[in-house]
Amino acid sequence: INKVFTELYILGDTVIQNAANSGVGHAVIQIAAAKGIQTINVIRDRPELQQLSDRLTALGATHVITEETLRRPEMKELFKSCPRPKLALNGVGGKSATELLRHLQSGGSMVTYGGMAKQPVTVPVSALIFKDVKIRGFWVTQWKRDNKHDEDTLRNMLDELCILIRAGKLSAPACTEVSLQDFRKALENAMKPYVSTKQVFVM
Numbered sequence: 001i002n003k004v005f006t007e008l009y010i011l012g013d014t015v016i017q018n019a020a021n022s023g024v025g026h027a028v029i030q031i032a033a034a035k036g037i038q039t040i041n042v043i044r045d046r047p048e049l050q051q052l053s054d055r056l057t058a059l060g061a062t063h064v065i066t067e068e069t070l071r072r073p074e075m076k077e078l079f080k081s082c083p084r085p086k087l088a089l090n091g092v093g094g095k096s097a098t099e100l101l102r103h104l105q106s107g108g109s110m111v112t113y114g115g116m117a118k119q120p121v122t123v124p125v126s127a128l129i130f131k132d133v134k135i136r137g138f139w140v141t142q143w144k145r146d147n148k149h150d151e152d153t154l155r156n157m158l159d160e161l162c163i164l165i166r167a168g169k170l171s172a173p174a175c176t177e178v179s180l181q182d183f184r185k186a187l188e189n190a191m192k193p194y195v196s197t198k199q200v201f202v203m
């Protein structure tokens, strides 16, 4: 994410992402904000929606919207104040991914890195023909394998992230520490929606 934002994006560009409350989503918000890139962050509706929206805004999110809003005509209003995104980051799949695609600018890309909804990505034919959108995938493990002989690439990326961390611009997602004996509780919590914290075993 950091490398792509550094090399391809300019101040004021927009990125749209779903699963914005995930660990990945929090990192995207913070890295983008540090580079002056605007983010449109899609989350699931929930009780305490406003609190989550406030938390993501405090992290640096430009806009926080629900999956339902993503489908509504009021999105047109949003694009009066920021350009249509060049990049969509999809960690959900299904309808959510299709809706992200609808808002990309012509020639924009959607990168799928996760499939939390366990539904395939459906691409409207019109998006391919008339907007020439690019559909790609990303797997960090493969990226590391591909770059294992290029130590500079990996090191430079980690160095840049460390600079952001030291500057207080990038923090890890919230964690709940659970002892290993309580693994059932940790698994149950990890399966619940809207929990917003990682379950970390203490050994």
Ligand SMILES: NC(=O)c1ccc[n+]([C@@H]2O[C@H](COP(=O)([O-])OP(=O)(O)OC[C@H]3O[C@@H](n4cnc5c(N)ncnc54)[C@H](OP(=O)(O)O)[C@@H]3O)[C@@H](O)[C@H]2O)c1
Pocket (backbone or CB within 6 Å): 019, 020, 021, 022, 023, 024, 025, 043, 044, 091, 092, 096, 112, 113, 114, 115, 116, 117, 118, 138, 139, 140, 141, 173, 192, 193, 194, 195, 196
């Ligand atoms: N490709 C790669 O290299 C790579 C690397 C790391 C992670 N991943 C993948 O990225 C995804 C996110 O990982 P993470 O560790 O950041 O996750 P995480 O912190 O556990 O967060 C999961 C997120 O998914 C959302 N979610 C769950 N079910 C959903 C559904 N049915 N519809 C919409 N949103 C849903 C949750 O939303 P709520 O907040 O509403 O509960 C939560 O924000 C996972 O699929 C993971 O496998 C891929």
